[in-house]
Amino acid sequence: MNNFLLKVLNLHKNFIEGDRRLEVLKGISLNIKHHEMLALVGASGAGKSTFLYILGTLEQPSSGYVYYKDKNLFALKEDKLAAFRNQTLGFVFQAHHLLPEFTAL
Ligand SMILES: Nc1ncnc2c1ncn2[C@@H]1O[C@H](COP(=O)(O)OP(=O)(O)O)[C@@H](O)[C@H]1O
């Protein structure tokens, strides 16, 4: 996959709430290189967390693809995805999910 570490292709995420359909991610495509460092910025509610949850495989996209190297992440079986999450990714959560008994060290 041309040296890209992450490749995001036409990613959509919708939430259905009652009879309302909220389109949060509307066709995001993005390539991220190995060792590239980037910041995702946008107004509150723009969809940053939703996007990161999908990149982190904590949420499924409504449609579209995320490739890690040449692995199509959302085509993996749940156990393979859990192993990927366990061994390949790291998260530092914003606020909740942090456990006071675990320090950064
Ligand atoms: N699980 C959910 N169900 C319904 N709506 C959601 C859900 N998660 C996020 N949203 C909505 O999606 C939009 C984007 O939210 P979010 O990704 O948290 O934005 P950001 O992180 O940029 O502030 C918001 O309008 C939010 O209310």
Ligand SMILES: [Mg+2]
């Ligand atoms: Mg957020």
